[in-house]
């Protein structure tokens with residue numbers, strides 16, 4: 001190949017627009033979130049102010065078209081922005097990720113025009129906060145075993161009864177996509193999705209779950225006690241709920257992967273900074289090969305995770321046109337990035353020695369925050385199951 | 396109201412560490428930013444437009460082709476149009492040459508009711524261009540503006556509060572005028588993602604010297620300068636030996652000898 005054709009072939013270079021998005025997200029995170037992240041982690045306060053500001057700037061609905069109230073960007077822009085937010089504070093990232101890729105994505109893809117203008121638009125604008133509620137106390141990885149019932153009434157509306165757990169933004173959400181059984185006999189084909197207005201009677205929010213990490217992201221149970229949902233607020237067809245839940249999770253997992261990448265990079269940057277300054281046995285600790293090998297592995301894992309995420313993000317953007325699923329790409333990105341985050345945070349604490357264990361530095365927070373990425377939106381075991389099934393051609 | 400805001404792309408001086416020759420900081424290969432003071436100018440212009448139903452805000456820059464990035468940021472914040480003056484002949488231009496080129500461009504753009512700039516640029520820190528521009532255009536200069544008291548687009552008047560070292564001064568002028576603003580004027584907004592999308596696609600008008608009807612010779616630097624270390628002074632140290640009493644005796648007589656005491 002002669003050099004004159006370089007630049008015309010395939011490239012992993014970001015476009016100027018993507019670079020501007022990344023830089024804008026970085027500037028916002030540095031100026032608005034960095035100064036409060038440690039405090040929010042300590043208190044577990046929900047960062048309503050910054051989330052509202054993010055909403056005005058387009059952070060809460062990056063991929064929703066402008067005509068529907070969003071920022072009208074592609075998935076790559078979304079993961080770049082989310083990564084920058086999570087480099088500074090993963091808890092803000094959780095709130096942003098659920099709102100974007102679970103809630104907005106599902107409403108955009110499956111909502112009727114009326115549902116999109118009534119529910120999606122205010123969420124996209126950041127005026128309302130969205131949540132996604134699949135998990136129940138006795139039904140997590142195996143979501144098809146959910147117990148919450150939605151019983152159709154004579155007037156076509158549904159009455160929802162049951163207990164949902166681990167609802168991200170549950171304590172503050174205005175609109176919750178709730179999955180419930182309309183036909184318990186039919187197993188996962190008996191699940192339907194509902195757009196639930198959290199301010200209506202029949203919905204009771206449980207207490208904030210105290211958590212190990214992402215402490216500023218509020219999580220709670222939701223009790224549904226005869227909550228009446230108009231027929232017009234059913235999302236998709238009856239029995240289509242499980243499919244909607246899984247398609248939303250495909251999108252969601254790319255977001256969690258980006259979150260994990262942000263945490264991994266924050267941990268890496270901290271580790272490198274410390275290794276260049278700290279001295280032991282008459283040397284900077286970064287001069288010891290034992291430490292260098294760890295740095296090398298962290299850096300390599302981070303770059304590999306980034307490429308898997310870009311791959312999944314591009315697949316998702318293509319899917320807008322082709323309609324193809326990108327389940328396997330999303331699962332691989334999430335699996336690898338979340339385990340990278342955990343490894344990097346673990347090593348960053350170790351490289352910091354005692355200071356890694358101190359609340360004076362954010363490294364211990366990265367360590368606590370990293371763990372969730374291996375658990376929610378499908379544990380690492382579930383991601384391996386999804387990837388292997390696709391590889392083996394099993395259903 | 397038509398507003399032009401002057402935007403300069405500068406190095407991020409907070410990130411400069413390498414030196415070129417032991418004397419000058421090198422910005423080569425470093426990320427470049429919108430001169431932070433100019434962000435306040437952009438914000439001022441946008442707020443004026445929002446408040447007074449202005450026609451448009453045009454961001455105007457003089458710089459290398461890369462300075463288009465600074466203009467894109469201005470567009471993403473909300474500026475309507477962006478114009479870049481760029482010409483290889485401008486590489487070594489000084490503040491007066493810059494002001495001449497800006498004045499020509501502003502005239503070509505049909506002038507403006509207000510021209511807003513930051514108080515200075517963080518690289519050169521001359522704070523000279525807006526004043527020179529005001530002189531060239533024959534318009535009043537209101538520098539170091541901390542607050543706008545009244546802007547009357549109909550009567551073509553403006554009243555501002557200037558933040559000066561010794562205190563504050565309220566002054567009025569007729570429009571068109573040139574303003575330089577300080578931090579207190581307004582908190583610059585973040586570019587929104589919607590704004591970034593618009594900015595990424597927006598055309599940026601580029602003007603070369605010939606488009607402005609200017610000759611490079613007319614802009615030649617009137618001033619030459621050179622960077623150097625301050626002259627070193629020769630210092631001789633003499634140590635006085637002896638017992639404390641002898642040392643004191645010797646020291647005092649030396650000081651008297653040197654007419655210090």
Ligand SMILES: Cc1cc2nc3c(=O)[nH]c(=O)nc-3n(C[C@H](O)[C@H](O)[C@H](O)COP(=O)(O)OP(=O)(O)OC[C@H]3O[C@@H](n4cnc5c(N)ncnc54)[C@H](O)[C@@H]3O)c2cc1C
Pocket residue numbers: 098132133134135139140141142165166167168169211219372375376377378379380381382385
């Ligand atoms: C902070 C937080 C926020 C959350 N936010 C939301 C939310 O917004 N909405 C929502 O619906 N849910 C949410 N969840 C729930 C989350 O998605 C589930 O916790 C997760 O899917 C795991 O389910 P589980 O906790 O029931 O674990 P289980 O399903 O009980 O799993 C327990 C263990 O068994 C393993 N396991 C299970 N099945 C298999 C198998 N077949 N092979 C091998 N191993 C297996 C799992 O990997 C895990 O290690 C959240 C959870 C947390 C902690």
